[in-house]
Amino acid sequence: MADKEYDIIVVGSGAGGGMATYQLANAGLTVALVEAGGFYDPAADEQRTQLRNPWESPRRGASTRRRPFGDYNACIGGWDLDGEPYTQKGDTEFMWWRGRMLGGRTNHWGRISLRFGPLDFKRRDIDGLGENWPIGYEDVKPYYDKVDKLIGVFGSNEGLYNDPDGFFLPAPKPRLHELYYIDGARKLNVPVYPARKSMLTKRINDQRGVCYYCGQCSRACSIHADFSSSTALIYPALRGGKVDLYTDSMVREVITDASGKATGVSYINKKDKKEYALKGRIVVLAASACSSARILLNSKSAQHENGLGNSSGHVGRYLHDSTGASRAAFLPELMNRDIYNEDGVGGMHVYTPWWLENAALDFPRGYHLEIGGGMGMPSYGFGFAANQYNEYLGKRVGGYGNGLRDDIRRFYGARLSIACRGESVPQFDNYCELDPTVVDEWGIPVLRFNYQWTDYEINQAKHMQDSMEALLEASGGILLGDKPGVERNYGLAKPGEIIHEVGTTRMGLDPKTSVTNEFGQLHDANNVFVVDAGTFVSQADKNPTWTILALSWRASDYIAEQMKQQNI
């Protein structure tokens, strides 16, 4: 295959890369899909963690450095990869999560699938901060519509202007703790709706199964009833015969010719540790926002001295993550509850989108609320501080003996929690760059992060804390733990911790202040595209993936069209 020239080389097989591979292969083009991780299919028993009991793991599902979200989590990767470090500048505490597997982070993501709304593309017009996108909701809407139908997402049409309707599958009914939340929210006039998530509550085709409510999507679904890039896009694309898949293949750089155009990529085969080259007419980067920036910065040549696509010096700039904060409460009314199977789909069935006007607040952007709780499967950590809620019942905390069994039963599932996810304001001074001295085990320079929150995010976190307290109490909860104050940034998660990295190769009309055009095409090399969240100008108070999928499809249509017209 080495001498073959592909029409398209796609780097990275997550949301962006999976969609581009699927669309471009369906357009009749030959595709090399190059992925740094190994092959992965949760339907194969040797890779299945779904429906395993805790005692099948010697650590009962506890996390490890290599499985930070638990022994059964479907991520091969995490915060800390063997042989692939990243560094921080100054007192930056950026947290960078990387999935290294076919499908990338879409194997274990939360499947919260939210469209951006019309306002989200034009925030500068509203608050004067940051930049507008060069496109608007009307440009992306047709693709959101198509993504809904191709991949499947449950939700409900509520006619909300900035949380647009979609082609939804029906929603799962709320669980008991969610009914408490609904009543609490309504008391405070806070809206609450069915969640919007990409699990198949109804059949969409013959290839994928229909959800059987095990609640374990983070372990990846063996019947392919939740969206993973691999199960929903890449396997079908592979069956079409147009795609060659290169796994365990770490792309080092994009190779360019004397005219500055890309001719292919070089990659290291992790199995034999040797370097290889692939030839392609078009290179599509989808290695995740920071990894794609890293590849571009490492692709230095006489024509692209600062790295490919970086004549503006903007590659790596405007890196931003969602804001996050959370709080939990003890719900006395759920003590001694009846026990039945309420696993449902993985994570929440109901949520609250942003409901206020920022003009009246001391921070510029909104956030949404994700609701948690319920009778989860015991795994490592279950029973810790078993009877801590005795404190609220005037009983003694601690002790030993068979009475602990009653405590465990009494408090099982008597909890309600809220996690907020909000929009930050992208900053030129928040960025990733190449570390001047550190390389990974393949000899490739690694990323160094520079990132500080501003008062916009800190004030927003303060507001999140107030909202969560009010809502938890209105739902009948007794707040747990202390309310974090200014000394802890009001509980604001560290940058990167919410795992929505976006903005490093932002799109725009002006090549001096942006890296790509509205189709993710580099201003500096017209046969190189970025289809991950690097192109995001701003993040919205929505999770990014549905927009990555829509924009990748839109870019793919453009690529196929431009190739047909022989423009590229």
Next chain:
Amino acid sequence: MSESSEIKHSIERRDVLKALMLAPVAGAMLASTGCAWVSESNKQPTRWTRLPTQYSYARTDVEKQRDAELFAETFFREHELVTIAVLCDIILPSDHENGGALAAGLPDFVEFMAKDREHYKLPLRGGVAWLDNYSLDNFGARFVEADIEQQLAICDAIAYPDVQDEALQPGIAFFSLMRNMTLTGYYTTELGFRDLGYVGNTPNIWDGVPDEVLARHGKTYDAEWLTKCVDQSRRNITAEWDDEMNLIT
């Protein structure tokens, strides 16, 4: 005198315990045997269910290698492990229809977790030593060699975090850790599932909170919300929509 023979020796002096031996229960699978160990005295364990040392559950090669290394390592000295067994048995006793800590193989679990999580090693080892020191100071015998009444008196002193006595704080911290480990190690076995009445982790059709539960909590599903929810009798009919985004199947 090797440590284990030392334990056996000191134990032989005691009439209550005829044989404190760490004999594995041959072939006993975790929790499937209920009370697999037999004891002369209800408070003094002689045996516990041995946990498997081989697992097969979708691990990468590096993970497999690390787990193999952990299983090849021995952390606790025999005396420490026995002390942990006695303590676990007090925390979650065996005289129960769903078994207790020992039937759930707790000592093996604690041993594994101590190796898996480096930061448990010192608190566990130091905790056992503190317990022995305290027991020797007060009763002239190490914890496992003290009478059951004496052991329980020690536990009463350190089992409650609200106790202010400064001298007891290390013991209180250790006991809390052991209670956490015991409960988590027990409730993540089949015995624990049964004890709790856990019924999830299996394919099913979620169709809402059972009616009688709703009634008990004074909750209802409102009609408008239900129109947005899945009709489970139609889940296998392929989804189609009209142009107005309405699901029509």
